[in-house]
Amino acid sequence: MNYYSYHTHTSYCDGKAKAEAFIQRGIDLQMKAIGFSSHAPFPLDVSWNMVENQLMNYVDEIKFLSTKYQNEIDVYLSLEIDYIPEFTKSFAHMKEVCALDYTIGSVHLIKSPIKNEFVFLDGPDTNYSHGLECLYQGDIKQMVTAYYHQVNEMILQEKPDIIGHIDKVKMNNKGRYFSEDEKWYQNLLLETIDIIKGTECIVEINTRGLYTKKSKSFFPELNFAKECKKNKIPMTISTDAHHPDELLSYFNEAVEMLKESGYDSVRIYDKGVWKNAAI
Numbered sequence: 001m002n003y004y005s006y007h008t009h010t011s012y013c014d015g016k017a018k019a020e021a022f023i024q025r026g027i028d029l030q031m032k033a034i035g036f037s038s039h040a041p042f043p044l045d046v047s048w049n050m051v052e053n054q055l056m057n058y059v060d061e062i063k064f065l066s067t068k069y070q071n072e073i074d075v076y077l078s079l080e081i082d083y084i085p086e087f088t089k090s091f092a093h094m095k096e097v098c099a100l101d102y103t104i105g106s107v108h109l110i111k112s113p114i115k116n117e118f119v120f121l122d123g124p125d126t127n128y129s130h131g132l133e134c135l136y137q138g139d140i141k142q143m144v145t146a147y148y149h150q151v152n153e154m155i156l157q158e159k160p161d162i163i164g165h166i167d168k169v170k171m172n173n174k175g176r177y178f179s180e181d182e183k184w185y186q187n188l189l190l191e192t193i194d195i196i197k198g199t200e201c202i203v204e205i206n207t208r209g210l211y212t213k214k215s216k217s218f219f220p221e222l223n224f225a226k227e228c229k230k231n232k233i234p235m236t237i238s239t240d241a242h243h244p245d246e247l248l249s250y251f252n253e254a255v256e257m258l259k260e261s262g263y264d265s266v267r268i269y270d271k272g273v274w275k276n277a278a279i
Contacts, residue, residue, distance in 0.1 A: 001255070001279060003248055004268060006035030006078065006162065007104055007204060007238035012058045013039040014048040016243040019065055025244035026073050033074035033269065034247070036062050037104050040079040040094060043087050044109075044118075059098045076101040076269060080164055083154035084111050084118070091158040102269060104204075105160025107168070110147045112136065119143060121168055128172035140177040141184055144169055148188045152195050159199060161274070162236065165206040165219035166192070172214075180221070189224055197231040202267045202274065205258060207250035208240035218254060225261035234267040234276075255279050 008022055009015035019036055026034045038058060042049040050058060059077060066075035078100050081091050084107075091103045109118040112135035119131030136143040147169040155163065167189070170180060178185060196203065205225065209215025220228075228235060237254045241247045258266065258279060265276040 002032035002268070002277065003029060003251060004031055004033040004035075004074075004237075005239045005241060005247060005251070006033070006037065006076065006102070006236065006269060007080065007164065007206065007240045008034060008036050008247070009080075009240070009242045010036060010038050010058075012054055013050045014242060019062060022241065022244050022247065023065055023069055023073060023075060025247055027069070029248055031073055031247065033076065035076035035078050035101070035269065037078040037080040040081040040089075042082060043089075044084075046109075046120075048122075049082075055098065063099075074271070078102050078104055080104040080106055081158075081160070082106055082108055083150065083158060084109060085150065085153060087111075091160055101272070102161035102274075103158075104162045104164045105154050105158055106164035107147060107150050107154060110143065110150060110169075112146070121147075121172065125172040125174065129176075132177065140173075144178065144185065145188060148192055152192055155192075155195055155199060155201055160201060162202045162204050162238070163196070164204060164238075165208070165240070166203055167220045167224060168209075170215070171209055171219075190227065193224075193227050193231055193233065196228075196233050202234045202236050203228055204236050204238040205254045206238050206240050207254050208242075208246075210253070211239075211246065211249040218250075218257060222257055222261060225257060225263075229262040234274075235263060236267045 010019045039049040041052040062077040095103055109120050117135055120127040132143055206219040209219055239249050265278050267274050268277045
């Protein structure tokens with residue numbers, strides 16, 4: 001089986017190395033393809049995004065490296081684009097301006113009922129608890145519902161090629177505020193799956209939560225993947241690497257989970273076309 005990952009962060013955003021270091025490590029690992037998806041420039045003051053004046057430098061560098069290494073590994077250009085209603089640019093606009101091979105759509109900040117205030121899902125879990133108490137008055141059901149409705153809106157309006165770490169809202173919960181077995185939570189997952197199946201979006205199995213020990217399961221976990229299989233939703237595997245040594249972290253374990261979910265193939269990107277590849 002070929003190895004690949006389409007979700008990779010460089011030093012243009014919060015990654016820890018330059019793109020060429022990832023490529024060279026990918027060649028060492030005999031990867032078939034690597035896709036770069038640094039965090040797109042953002043209209044809010046956050047520390048993990050790419051700054052606007054570096055965007056075209058990033059684009060030019062990845063395109064240059066794609067040509068330089070074309071006989072050794074397939075190199076693709078993407079962005080992980082956040083979606084916040086009324087704040088972020090359209091994915092189609094970003095794809096056209098940057099001539100992206102594909103887009104990854106993600107939600108890292110939940111738009112709260114308080115204007116211009118957001119819950120940041122990543123980073124220290126105090127971000128999560130602070131947002132819950134101060135912006136949602138401790139109502140975890142309301143906050144998690146807002147997250148999935150924002151994801152659903154992103155899918156319908158922006159139609160990303162890949163949906164990034166779709167159930168990331170569970171990461172800093174750590175069993176404190178809700179159980180993923182609760183019916184209201186399961187209903188939210190089923191609602192999102194129902195929306196995805198009417199699109200051409202791909203759900204990634206994102207391994208980062210496991211190898212960084214921030215989550216006890218993949219994004220998404222086994223039962224979600226099984227429901228995706230029932231609804232014929234395509235999946236791919238991404239390691240969401242921020243360092244070259246993370247490029248294939250838990251990749252084989254993700255393959256095994258997909259097999260357990262009933263999948264015998266995943267989506268891969270090959271010179272402009274998404275197609276199935278056996279696992």
